[in-house]
Amino acid sequence: MKRDVIGRDAEATRRRLLDAATREFAAYGIAGSRVDRIATDARSNKAQIYHYFGSKDGLFDAVFDAMCRETVDAVPIDPDDLPEYAGRLHDSYVERPWVQRLATWYRLERAGSAALLPVVVDSNTAKVRAIAAAQEAGRLPTRFSAPELLGLVLHLSGFWSANIPEYEVVVADGSAAHRREVVVAAVAALLRG
Structure with a gap:
């Protein structure tokens, strides 16, 4: 006991x-x-x-490993609905704003010097495979390779948290709901491309 x-x-x-x-x-x-x-x-x-x-x-x-595991578990990819996947990623960043800040610090201070985190490598590998399979089955366009398409979706999902304060001044609707709509619409447009 x-x-x-x-x-x-x-x-x-x-x-x-x-x-x-x-x-x-x-x-x-x-x-x-x-x-x-x-x-x-x-x-x-x-x-x-x-x-x-x-x-x-x-x-x-x-800390970074735990954050990545939580994100991977909370927001699984759906290659047949990448716009909604991007929207759910955006939602997770709104709910946990420290995620994008930690990722930024990681890129700034650890890129190239740190050992690759297996959870991130494994997650990205699985996502690329899922996207590639959907492309091969004709459910996703092939204009971009699977890794490129994943990268674009990931970056669009974090678009709003990557902007500088001066950009925020010119944004008319800063609500989380509107920002989510923009992310989802941007990924949908990317897929129609």
């Missing part, structure tokens, strides 16, 4: 550290984040961060 309580406490501490690190990394990136702030926010200490994750980079990798 005591071992079970210790295991639950350890998992609760690990979860608090991941949650606090998600907030910290989304706000400050990897270089700007501080392990002492993460530990304080998690009601823990720096030693626990190093115990569970090895380093600040290891903690970021754990």
